[in-house]
Every structure is written in structure tokens, then in C-alpha cells.
Amino acid sequence: MAHFHADRSGPTSLPCSKDINPPKKRIWYESHRMHDETLIAARPVNAFAVSFQKFFRGELLAFPVNEWVEDVYIFKFLKMQMSAAATRAILGPRIIDLNPGFIDAFWEYEKVPEILAFGLPPWLNKRAVNIRDRFGAMCRKWYELSDREFNWDGPDRDADWEPVFGSQVSKGLAQWAKDFNFSTKSISGAFALFIYGLHANAIPICTWLLFELLKDPKLFKAIKAEIKQAEISKHDSSLYFDHKVLTTLPLLQSVFTEVMRLHVGVLITRKATESVTIAGYTLPKGSIVQAPTEIAHFDEAVWGEPGHPASEFWAYRHVKEIETTDTDGRHAKRLEFSISGKTGSFFPYGKDIPAKVPLGIDC
Ligand code: HEM
Numbered sequence: 001m002a003h004f005h006a007d008r009s010g011p012t013s014l015p016c017s018k019d020i021n022p023p024k025k026r027i028w029y030e031s032h033r034m035h036d037e038t039l040i041a042a043r044p045v046n047a048f049a050v051s052f053q054k055f056f057r058g059e060l061l062a063f064p065v066n067e068w069v070e071d072v073y074i075f076k077f078l079k080m081q082m083s084a085a086a087t088r089a090i091l092g093p094r095i096i097d098l099n100p101g102f103i104d105a106f107w108e109y110e111k112v113p114e115i116l117a118f119g120l121p122p123w124l125n126k127r128a129v130n131i132r133d134r135f136g137a138m139c140r141k142w143y144e145l146s147d148r149e150f151n152w153d154g155p156d157r158d159a160d161w162e163p164v165f166g167s168q169v170s171k172g173l174a175q176w177a178k179d180f181n182f183s184t185k186s187i188s189g190a191f192a193l194f195i196y197g198l199h200a201n202a203i204p205i206c207t208w209l210l211f212e213l214l215k216d217p218k219l220f221k222a223i224k225a226e227i228k229q230a231e232i233s234k235h236d237s238s239l240y241f242d243h244k245v246l247t248t249l250p251l252l253q254s255v256f257t258e259v260m261r262l263h264v265g266v267l268i269t270r271k272a273t274e275s276v277t278i279a280g281y282t283l284p285k286g287s288i289v290q291a292p293t294e295i296a297h298f299d300e301a302v303w304g305e306p307g308h309p310a311s312e313f314w315a316y317r318h319v320k321e322i323e324t325t326d327t328d329g330r331h332a333k334r335l336e337f338s339i340s341g342k343t344g345s346f347f348p349y350g351k352d353i354p355a356k357v358p359l360g361i362d363c
Contacts, residue, residue, distance in 0.1 A: 003027060003180055016273060027180055038172035047160035048089055048167060049243035055085035057238065074214075075207045079107055082206065083199045090198060091191070092166035094146070099138040109135035109192065110200050132192070139195070140188035147174065147184075169194075201264065201348075208259045212313055219255075219315050226251050250337035254318035257339060257346070261297045262313060264348035268293070296345040303345070 004027060009015035013032045015023075023029040038044050059081040063069065083103055087096060096102045112128040122129045146164050150171075156162040157171065165171045173194055177187040213220040230245035246252065268291040275285050283289065297303070303310035308317060319335040326332070339346060 003182060003186075010273075030176055030179070034172040034176045035169070038168040043160070044168050045243070050240070051089040051161050051167070052085055053240050055088040056082065059085050074210055075204075078203050078207050078210075079103075082203050083107075086198055086202070087195065088166070089161070090167045091142070091170050091195070092146075092161075092163050094163065095139070095142040098142055098145070102138055105131075105135045105138055106195060106199065110196060113193070113196055136185070136188055136192050139191045140184065143174070143188050143191060144184060205256075205259055205263060208263050209255060212255065212259060212315065216315070222251055223255065248337075250319045250335040251315065253337040254335075255315050257318045257337075258313055258315060260348040261303065261346060264293055264297070266293050266348070266350060267291070268347065268350045291347070293347060296347065299345050302342055 007027045009026045009028065011028045013029055015026060015029070023033075080103055083106065084096060087103075087106075099105070108131050112131050115125065115128045116122075116132060119125055119128070150156070150164045152175075156164070161167055165174065170191075173190060174187060177190050182190070213223055226249045227241065227246065229249065230241045230243075232240050232242050270289045270291075272283050272285055272287045272289060276283050276287075278289070298310050300310045303317065305314070305317065308314040318339050319337055321333050322336045324332050324334060
């Protein structure tokens with residue numbers, strides 16, 4: 001905490017005006033740069049898409065096709081298998097292998113960060129503190145071993161995936177924290193929080209998506225037909241999905257958007273660095289602005305359609321049918337995904353809180 005406290009330049013890429021440190025010395029600037037390069041850029045996204053599928057396939061092999069399985073709990077299944085695959089893809093396999101009960105410990109931990117951040121002080125919050133410490137100790141055991149074994153000057157530093165640290169973002173996170181002289185305990189805590197970021201939203205959202213598809217066989221069929229376009233065969237003849245195609249499929253995008261619209265509930269919070277006018281209200285410098293996603297995501301005027309109120313799931317809410325004509329004059333219809341003009345009322349990832357809430361007010 002002392003490191004963060006000492007850096008008075010604020011948590012965004014751009015420093016508060018009072019900051020005089022060069023960007024490289026700013027903890028948050030370097031954190032954003034590290035995430036841009038190792039998490040959001042095309043290369044790490046590609047690498048993650050491939051390695052996640054490889055590990056998820058490994059998880060699925062434990063459930064042989066054509067064998068009867070009694071009582072399939074979808075959320076429980078994804079909480080176990082999807083988080084194991086994503087953890088291995090991002091941090092390498094060892095964090096799970098070293099720590100029996102790691103995935104269960106994570107889902108216990110997943111319930112407490114908010115209580116710890118905004119709830120009662122630690123001495124009145126023993127249970128949450130113990131859960132956090134148990135999971136933190138698992139991360140620490142893995143981090144200490146990995147840092148000892150990893151050759152930071154060797155060729156694996158640049159590898160998209162290697163078995164010690166896993167992905168580029170994992171190495172980037174460790175490197176960032178080491179550069180700012182974080183203690184081993186703090187670095188392990190940063191990893192615990194990162195694992196929280198990795199699973200806490202993505203897995204419940206995938207679960208809702210599956211629920212909606214399984215509830216509606218016609219929709220399920222349409223999605224299965226659509227994702228066929230993204231299938232590719234690798235040399236080892238196993239089936240993979242090309243994520244670049246997958247993420248542009250209109251119906252799948254519409255269902256994903258709809259599920260996030262209905263089920264992501266976050267209170268995005270920012271502080272005004274200067275006086276700002278939002279929706280006719282002038283807020284003085286230093287004001288705290290909170291934007292709850294639910295109000296925007298359920299706005300009837302923006303999202304409501306005849307027969308499909310904003311409060312209900314409708315798979316086709318974000319697609320429109322387009323007529324096309326080919327060079328021989330043949331007509332066809334296809335779906336096109338669009339939320340244009342509505343992005344100001346959709347901010348499940350926080351960050352780019354949009355047009356209606358002009359957050360040039362961070363810091
Ligand atoms: C459906 C999936 C996801 C949703 C809805 C989601 C949502 C969010 C939200 C609301 C924030 C806070 C942003 C803010 O205050 O402006 C956030 C931050 C963050 N998320 Fe996600 N997230 C998802 C998936 C992921 C995944 C898969 C990862 C990692 C691989 C991830 C990594 C992060 C990180 C590192 C931050 C902090 C960013 C920063 O401070 O610069 N998220 N996410």
C-alpha cells in the first residue's frame with residue numbers, strides 16, 4: 001500500500017496535473033502499459049485463445065462422450081473446468097498442481113474481495129481475512145518457486161506460453177511488481193486479484209449464456225450453425241475455433257451482449273479531476289461520480305423493443321437483418337450485429353464509460 005500511496009499521480013494512464021514523475025516511474029502508467037501489451041494486444045489474445053482451448057479440451061476429456069452422467073450442474077462444471085483451463089493458460093499448470101484444492105480455494109476467495117475492500121475492518125472480518133490469506137498463500141508458494149526457477153534473461157521471457165509462469169501477462173505482472181520493489185507477499189496478492197479478474201466475471205457470464213441457449217433449442221441450433229464458421233482443424237486433427245471469426249459472429253455477439261447487459265452489475269466509480277458537466281449537472285472538481293451499470297443497461301428508452309422489454313432476455317435484440325445482392329443479382333438475407341448509438345448505455349467492462357458519461361474525469 002505504501003508504494004501506491006507514495007505515487008500521487010492517480011490510477012489512469014495520464015497523470016494528474018500535479019504529477020512530476022516521468023511515466024516510467026508511475027505505478028499505474030506502467031500497469032496500464034503492461035496490460036495493453038500483454039493482455040489486450042492481438043498477440044496475447046491470440047495466444048490465450050489457443051492455449052485456453054487446448055487446456056479446456058484436456059478438461060473435457062475427463063467426460064467421455066456417450067457416457068451417461070447423472071446430475072450435471074452447469075455452473076459447478078464451468079467453475080471447476082473452465083477456471084482450471086483458464087488458470088493453466090494464463091499462469092501455467094503448476095499453480096494448480098502445487099496446491100491441492102486450489103480451485104475450491106479460489107471460489108471461496110471470490111466471495112470476499114468486496115467485503116475486504118468496503119466492509120468491516122479486518123479484526124471484525126476474520127473469516128474473510130482467513131479465506132484471503134489461504135488463497136494468497138497458495139499464490140505465494142507458486143510465485144516464489146516460479147520466480148526462483150525462471151530465467152528472466154532467457155528466451156522464455158518472450159515466449160507466448162511456457163510452463164513456469166504461463167503467459168505474457170503473468171510474466172508482465174511479476175516484472176511490473178518487481179520493478180516497483182513490491183514485497184513477495186504483495187506480488188502474490190496481485191496474482192490473487194488478477195486470478196479474480198480472470199474468472200469472476202467471465203465464468204458467470206458464460207454460465208448465463210449456456211443457460212439461455214439450453215432453454216431455447218431453436219436458438220441453440222442457430223448458434224451451433226453459426227459457430228461452425230469458426231471451426232478450424234489443427235495439424236493434430238483436433239478441432240479448434242478461430243477466435244477472430246468467433247468474435248465477429250452476429251448472433252453470438254448479440255447473445256453475449258444481451259447476457260452482459262442483463263447480468264453484469266458493477267458500480268463504476270471515478271473522481272472528477274476538474275469541474276465537469278454531466279447531463280446538465282455541474283460537478284465540482286474532486287467529486288466522486290458513480291455509474292451503476294444496471295440503470296443504463298435496463299433503460300427501457302434505449303433497449304426496449306415492442307414485445308421485448310429491456311428487462312427480458314431477447315437473443316435477437318442486437319442484430320438486424322440485411323438484404324444483400326450478389327453480382328448475379330441473387331438476393332439473400334444475413335444478420336448484422338449492431339449496438340451503434342447505444343454504447344453510451346452499455347459499459348460492462350467499465351473502462352470506456354461512454355458518451356453519456358464523459359469520463360475525462362478520472363484519477
Ligand atoms: C465478461 C467478462 C468480464 C467483465 C464483465 C469484466 C469487467 C470488468 C470491470 C467492470 C472492470 C473495472 C473497470 C473500471 O473500473 O473501469 C474490470 C477490470 C479489469 N479486468 Fe475485467 N472483466 C471481464 C473479464 C476479464 C478477464 C477475462 C480478464 C483477464 C484476463 C480481466 C482483467 C481485468 C483487469 C486486469 C482489470 C483492471 C484493469 C485496470 O485497472 O486497468 N477481465 N473488468
